[in-house]
Amino acid sequence: MAFTKTHMGNGWVKLSEASAALGSGTTAGVTSSAITGADLKDIVDAGGYMLQVAIANTGTVVADTSIHGVQDDESTYQSIATDIIADQNQAETKLYKVSSGVASPGLKFNTTKDSGSGTAVVTWTVMYYTGGPSLSDVTIAGIGADPS
Numbered sequence: 001m002a003f004t005k006t007h008m009g010n011g012w013v014k015l016s017e018a019s020a021a022l023g024s025g026t027t028a029g030v031t032s033s034a035i036t037g038a039d040l041k042d043i044v045d046a047g048g049y050m051l052q053v054a055i056a057n058t059g060t061v062v063a064d065t066s067i068h069g070v071q072d073d074e075s076t077y078q079s080i081a082t083d084i085i086a087d088q089n090q091a092e093t094k095l096y097k098v099s100s101g102v103a104s105p106g107l108k109f110n111t112t113k114d115s116g117s118g119t120a121v122v123t124w125t126v127m128y129y130t131g132g133p134s135l136s137d138v139t140i141a142g143i144g145a146d147p148s
Helices: 037-046
Strands: 004-009 012-018 029-031 049-055 062-070 077-089 092-098 107-115 122-129
Touching: 037 122, 049 062, 049 077, 049 107, 077 092, 077 107, 107 122
Parallel strands: none
Antiparallel strands: 004 012, 012 122, 029 107, 049 092, 049 122, 062 077, 062 107
């Protein structure tokens, strides 16, 4: 799976990804794909982001979400912020604000069950502000038009 990018308007962008279903075991977890490259640069330029985590209403789930960053190379990730959202239940959506800049060449999100046997899907959404359209994207009628 991969993150899908959506321009929400007025300079706001979101990246969303739905996980595979959580395993039925009580310590089952799912991890997002990596946010790297141009998308990560946009988040860095924004200076922070809002993470939204939604757990579908399937069975019983109590889960924690952590942020992972690149450890040694782009294939090795390690938790850099543990249990930023703790004890989230199925059918709940929670938000977490990351106000500091990104300090890793890649980000992933991990949601792991504390308890329950549900096989819910987790959806991670990252929202950030790009500053809106640049002046080169704006056209003002009559400016620079040929007056003849």
